Amino acid sequence: MHSCSVLLYLGLLAGGPLATWTSFLINGVSVCITAAILAEICSALPISGSLYTWAGAAAGPKYGRFVGFIVAWWVAAAWVSIVAVVCEGLINWVFSLFNVFNVDFPGGISNDNIKWRAVLWIASEAFLMLSMAVTYLPARIYGITFRLAAALITFDFLLFIIWLPIGASKTYGLRTGRDALLTTFNGTGAPPGWNWMLSFLFTSSVLTGFDAAGHIAEETKNASAIAARSIFRSAVVTAAGGFITTIVLLFCMPDIVTLLGLDAPQPFVLVYSMALGRGGGTFMTIVGTITGLFSCSVTILAASRLVFAIARDGALPLSGWLSQVSPSGLPRNAATAVYILSALLLCTILPSTTAFTSILSAGTAQLMAAYGLIALLRLTMTPNSFQNTKFPLGRSRKLLYAVSAVMNAILFAVLVSPFTFPVTTATLNFGGVVFAGITIIGVACYLILPDDKWLSNQKMQLMYDGANQPIPEKQ
Numbered sequence: 283m284h285s286c287s288v289l290l291y292l293g294l295l296a297g298g299p300l301a302t303w304t305s306f307l308i309n310g311v312s313v314c315i316t317a318a319i320l321a322e323i324c325s326a327l328p329i330s331g332s333l334y335t336w337a338g339a340a341a342g343p344k345y346g347r348f349v350g351f352i353v354a355w356w357v358a359a360a361w362v363s364i365v366a367v368v369c370e371g372l373i374n375w376v377f378s379l380f381n382v383f384n385v386d387f388p389g390g391i392s393n394d395n396i397k398w399r400a401v402l403w404i405a406s407e408a409f410l411m412l413s414m415a416v417t418y419l420p421a422r423i424y425g426i427t428f429r430l431a432a433a434l435i436t437f438d439f440l441l442f443i444i445w446l447p448i449g450a451s452k453t454y455g456l457r458t459g460r461d462a463l464l465t466t467f468n469g470t471g472a473p474p475g476w477n478w479m480l481s482f483l484f485t486s487s488v489l490t491g492f493d494a495a496g497h498i499a500e501e502t503k504n505a506s507a508i509a510a511r512s513i514f515r516s517a518v519v520t521a522a523g524g525f526i527t528t529i530v531l532l533f534c535m536p537d538i539v540t541l542l543g544l545d546a547p548q549p550f551v552l553v554y555s556m557a558l559g560r561g562g563g564t565f566m567t568i569v570g571t572i573t574g575l576f577s578c579s580v581t582i583l584a585a586s587r588l589v590f591a592i593a594r595d596g597a598l599p600l601s602g603w604l605s606q607v608s609p610s611g612l613p614r615n616a617a618t619a620v621y622i623l624s625a626l627l628l629c630t631i632l633p634s635t636t637a638f639t640s641i642l643s644a645g646t647a648q649l650m651a652a653y654g655l656i657a658l659l660r661l662t663m664t665p666n667s668f669q670n671t672k673f674p675l676g677r678s679r680k681l682l683y684a685v686s687a688v689m690n691a692i693l694f695a696v697l698v699s700p701f702t703f704p705v706t707t708a709t710l711n712f713g714g715v716v717f718a719g720i721t722i723i724g725v726a727c728y729l730i731l732p733d734d735k736w737l738s739n740q741k742m743q744l745m746y747d748g749a750n751q752p753i754p755e756k757q
Contacts, residue, residue, distance in 0.1 A: 293484035298467030310521030317517030332496035361585035363645035378551035643713030654690025
């Protein structure tokens with residue numbers, strides 16, 4: 283819900299309300315299809331590493347090692363960058379309260395102001411540190427905290443779908459169905475067709491990360507059923523909740539020109555205040571920030587499992603340290619590495635926000651590439667494998683593989699495309715460059731590291747064979 287509020291303006295700029303909700307509906311269906319494909323293979327191969335091991339197994343023993351290397355780098359870089367992006371986005375969210383309370387800032391609240399970028403960077407680093415601290419809570423306390431966070435997220439969602447519409451109806455008024463759902467807009471300068479397609483930047487950035495449950499499959503009892511089911515349920519809940527949130531926002535926001543004219547890093551914080559008053563708007567902003575804190579800590583944990591899985595077989599510098607676990611069996615060192623890398627990525631805020639914004643596109647694009655590649659490999663290389671999964675897709679599986687591969691290819695193209703036209707050095711999307719660099723690193727590692735160092739052909743054969751045999755359940 284919170285990510286919809288933060289990123290909805292991207293959809294409004296690219297196509298307006300009509301493109302925003304229709305693209306979300308299309309993307310939501312495709313995400314559920316992709317999640318079903320991942321659940322199918324996760325049930326047959328529930329081990330740490332998730333996406334890259336699944337991609338390797340989907341490629342088959344002959345090409346599995348090569349594919350595994352590339353996808354490992356894609357997803358590891360993606361999840362680390364997502365941690366940084368979440369921190370920066372949440373700080374921008376809460377800092378929009380400066381505009382609500384008319385706080386003057388030297389040089390103005392603008393990304394063109396180096397002083398503002400410095401404050402944003404410091405606060406983002408502090409938020410990252412706080413999120414990291416949450417992951418160090420004892421398991422029993424973290425479990426209680428996580429349940430409280432889940433309750434708070436539910437409370438936030440209920441406030442959003444009940445309180446916000448009531449507040450908007452009593453102040454500036456709800457939009458009509460035609461205005462809220464059928465109007466179009468071109469704020470990107472792109473040709474009309476591509477402007478519409480760019481609305482998928484909003485939807486794909488919201489509808490991602492549903493594979494996180496697979497990262498901790500080895501720590502899950504009865505993982506072949508529970509982890510796989512959790513992947514699909516996460517996608518369905520995210521798609522349904524995100525769609526409801528999007529529709530509510532479209533009815534509760536002012537007209538597009540007024541919304542985009544609001545002077546704040548995140549305009550919907552001002553919308554909250556317009557609808558609910560300063561006190562109510564501040565309350566909802568703070569609640570959303572607290573839920574975001576726990577979401578960030580969960581993202582760190584998911585990323586750390588990927589780093590741990592890669593390091594466990596000695597493929598990274600300091601692998602011995604990274605693969606160590608705490609007395610309770612948690613990969614604390616890998617989580618620390620994720621923190622350090624995310625903190626370094628946040629430093630790119632200082633010279634330019636353009637470079638940092640490209641991180642969002644690159645991170646999401648790498649996940650779309652991984653999702654799509656797995657679907658393509660299942661269609662072309664191993665369409666009849668993993669027959670012992672508890673979540674078979676049946677006779678329709680090849681159609682689902684094809685739909686997922688095509689849709690994720692489209693989303694990838696959108697994510698590496700410039701968002702503002704005509705393109706200048708200030709508006710260039712470096713996501714494609716980042717993606718190419720990460721891919722080259724993956725290929726180089728494949729060529730440099732010997733077969734017995736990481737993802738050996740023998741291991742890929744064992745994983746492939748194991749995925750086609752009944753999985754013993756973890757008790």
